[in-house]
Amino acid sequence: MLVTVPKYRLFFGGEILVRLAWLAIFFAVGGAATAQAQEPAVGTPAASTQLAPLQASPKLNLHTKIQDNDIASFMVADKMETDQDGKVILIGSAQVRRIDSVVKGDYIDYQKDTGQVRVRGNGLIMRDGSIIRGPAMDYNMDHESGEVDFPDFWLGAGGGSGTASKGEMFSRSEMRLNDVTYAGCPCPDPAWYIEAPKVDFHIDDNEGVAHNGVLYFKGVPLLASPYLSFPLRKERKSGFLLPTYGGSSNSGLEFTLPYYFNLAPNYDLTLTPRYMAKRGVQLGSEFRYLGADYSGQVSGTYLNNDKQAQQNRWMYWWQHQQTFGGGFYANVDVSKVSDDNYFRDFSVIGLNQATTNYLPRMATLGWSGAKYWTASVQAYTYQTLQDTSEGAGYLAPPYDKLPELYVRGARYDWGGFDVASTNYATRFVSPVYKGNVPQYQPYNGIHILPDGTRYSSYNTISYPIVRAGWYVTPKIGMHLSQYNTEWYGLPQYAGFPRTQSRAVPIMSVDSGMTFERKASFFGNDAIQTLEPRLYYLKVPYRDQSQIPVFDTGLATFNFSQAFDENIFSGGWDRIADANQLTLGLTTRWLDESTGFERLSLSAAQRIYFANQYVTLPGGAPRLDKKSDYLVGVNAALTDTLTTRFDAQFNPENNKRNRMTAGLRWQPKRLATLAATYRYERDPQQMSNPAIVYNPNYVNLTKEQVSVTAQWPLTKKLFTLGRIDYSLQEKRSTQSIVGLEYKGDCCWTARVVYQRYAVSLKDTNTAVFFQLVLGGLGSLGTDPIGLLGRSITGYQNITSPVPDKTTFERYE
Incomplete structure (x- = not known):
């Protein structure tokens, strides 16, 4: 029925x-309302007049044992x-x-x-x-x-x-x-x-x-x-990834078919077979792992009997970060390749990797468990990759540090004083030179450079006086160092002491002011600032000609270095004597309403009150009374047009030593034009102009012009490109030309051609194809990383799509 x-x-x-739940809610709310309606009794303390908070009834607890x-x-x-x-x-x-x-x-x-x-x-x-x-x-x-x-x-x-x-x-x-x-x-x-x-x-x-x-x-x-196999969501899963393909002049046609192993939520593995028509089949792998107090990745490649080089080619790279508690931590970064030309032959991501010269191998054990102290012990070794092409010259390998102990203590605003102590103990081991090197003896089981241990301690105390609109910071320091050197009887170091010490006091006063006034910038309300800065440095002369140079070089002279304590960078194997005053002046125009910087002009110069006699080996003393001029201009002429200019001029001979100029125009999204000019005189010429007459001198001056662009041809078709031309070498060092097409929905296509220098005389040509299918992946080699690094202001033509949620269709 x-x-x-x-x-x-x-x-x-x-x-x-359900009925019991509604009754419980009714009585709970009703009881609370009754409590709120009661007046406090006469004589009750003020604290008791506050209403008691609502409490959930135990009858409303979730019943977790109910069957579906x-x-x-x-x-x-x-x-x-x-x-x-x-x-x-x-x-x-x-x-x-x-x-x-x-x-x-x-x-x-x-x-x-x-x-x-x-x-x-x-x-x-x-x-x-x-x-x-x-x-x-x-x-x-x-x-x-x-x-x-x-x-x-x-x-x-x-x-x-x-x-x-x-x-x-x-x-x-x-x-x-x-x-x-x-x-x-x-x-x-x-x-x-x-x-x-x-x-x-x-x-x-x-x-x-x-x-x-x-x-x-x-x-x-x-x-x-x-x-x-294909993914259903944007989550990891095991299976074949979409294949990639392309080609280069070094390796011929290429095809890869990666397989991804989602082994666990906190570690995975990717195997990447790569077929290269000119070289053979290379197997690559990457293993990533993540724990509560550690993370890292291991990657590598192996190619058995490269058909071009007639040898086995390989690479490995391991990165690891670990925390132990109590402020202790460890880092490892180790990499190595089979030969000097590995990156030049197998690079598919462009100029940055193909010109890799040094592969550092580093292991660090550190501690930062105290309020004012940190410490670490590190080991550094390097693999130096030489350019084997004719006439390229020899790249001197750096010293290995086996090991280096670092301890630093610092306390700021300690009764108004800032106190710091930086200490190192480093064992330097000279590198091994291969073959006949013109500036060094051939390595036949004998040492050609000294080894040694350097102990250094730099202790400073300063008293910053900071007020509205101005500041003055006097600072004094003492640099102490000791060298224990193994000269190995090398004739050029005859008579050099095995053990020597050095104590150099350093005194400086840094000061600056900031003035503001209302102004106008092309008819718009603005605020103009005037920011003078004076920096005085006094360092007495110490004879350092018999101290070895392990890791020190001449620093690049720029606005930051002009106000530094030493003209040498890296370690402290040379501390320049100084009695000098650096003058700097900056003025800015800022939008009054937004604070956006429309224009800044900067200039700086050092005035020398004494000659400088401390030099690197082969360098000449400085006898000038004034340093080079530093000038800088940064301007946002409109909201879409920006320009910058930085230069270093020698006032004695009116020659430029460094210059950078750039212009960028971005009228709208996905439309950018940029041009840059760079010039840098060989640092050896700046420290010793007479070196150009040395018959073995190699001029390392760099002069380059770069032009980059991303521009829409139609609403869906875009072009992009970059050209780097070396005026010094009279050749193009990199060329990139590409087209991008934005489909109606869920797809994008790209083709990119690249030609780049991999050595002094050799170039590599590569072509990238990519078809991006939204929701699935991409076919072909992904050039987005290359384009982002190479094209100034590059923007992906595919707008990011926000992730959907499970509740997108909730009713």
Whole structure:
């Protein structure tokens, strides 16, 4: 016997729980309201007049032991009928909601005891943000399994969607579809899709598997596979990554097919076979790991018997960071390659890697567990990669540090004083020179440079006086050092002492002021500043000609170094004597409303009150009374046009020693033009102009012009490029030309041509192709990193798409 129920909302199971919950809420709120209405008693302390906070009733606790079958079902329909067996028939705009699943349709019959739902007409199943539609479906809400005819489906937050002839749901996370068309792009008319007679979705594993699937782009098949795996969400999963391909003049046509192992949430592995037509098959790998107190990665490559070089080629790189507690930590950065030309032959990311000259290997154990003290012990070694082309010259390897102990203590604003102590103890081991090196003896088991140990301690005390608009900072310091040197009887060091000490006091006074006034900049209200700065430095002369030079060089003279304590950089093997005053002046124009800097002009120069006699080996004493002029200009002439200019001029001979000039115009997004000019005279010429007459002298002056661009040709087609031309070498050192196409939805295409110098005489030519399919990945070599480094102001033509959430389709 059927009973017709005129009401259209019913609860099954859990009615008593719901009623008890509402009663508990009523009494809890009513009790709180009564408490708020009571007046405080006369004589009650003021603190007791504050109302007691609300407290949750224990009757409202969540019942975690309730079985899924005992959770209430909620149904909606225009008409409902039930029979004696408990089957409910819902007709017209029917819905059944239970736990987090929703079933809809024109007609539903629901057996509560078994959880079985039969839907006919406009069926819909929603769970975890995923939606499946079909004209007819049978579904079990208890087991979350069933079948659906001719389904249309949307898979959760990933946005993947498609159609099929039949769907089978085995559980919440397992589903199989037949005769499937699938696309991971949310567009109405996706540019790419996958067709397969059978697709298995493993939702918890974030994997879809198309059996005998074909990947189509614009209706054209690109890739076919009997087992095509693809991600369902933006999460990691094991499987083959999309292949990459390209080519270069060094290696010929290239093809890679990476395989990714998602081993655990905190570590993974990628294996990358790389076929190079001219060289053979190279195997690359990368292992990443992450723990609570450590992280790192290990990567490497191996090519057995390179067909071009006729030798095995390899590379490895290990980075590790570790914390031990108590302020202790450790870092490791170790890398090595098989030969000098490894990066020149195998680089596919452009000029930066191909011109790698030094590979440092470093291990550090440090401590920073005290308030004012830090310490570390480090070991440094280097692999120096020589340019083996004819006429390239020899690159001197740096000293190894085996090891270096560092201790620093500092306390600031200690009764107004800043106190610091920096201490090093370093063992320097001379590098090994290979072959016949003109400026060194051949290495035949004998030492050609000294080894030694350097102990240094620099202790300073300063008293900063800072007031509104001005400051003065007097500072005094004492640099103490001792050298224990093994000269190995080398004739050029005859008579040099094995042990020697040095004590150099350093005194300076730094001062500056800032003035402001209202002004106008091209008719706009502005604030102009005037910022003079004076820096006086006094360092007495100490004869250092017999001290070895382990890691010290001449610093680049710029606005920062002009106000430094030493003209030598690196270690403290040379401390320049000084009696000098540095004058600096900067003026800025700032927008009055925003503070944006429209224009800044800077100038600086040193005035020398005495000659400087401390030099590096082979250098000449400085006898000038004034240093080079430093000038700098930075201007934002409009909101889209900026320019900068920096230069170093010699006032004695009116020659430039360094110069940089740049102009950048960016009228809108994805439209940028930039040009830069750089000049740097060989530092050896600046310290000793007569060196140009040395017959063995190699001029290292650099002069280069760079032009970069990214510009729209149409609304969808963009061009980009870069040209670096060395005026000193009279050749192009890098050229990049490319085209980018932005598709209607979910796809982008790029082709990039690059030619770059890998040595003094050799160049490499490479071509990159890339097709980016939104929601799937990219085919071809990804040049985005190269473009971002090389093209000034480069912007990706694909706007970032915000991630969707599980609740995107929540009802």
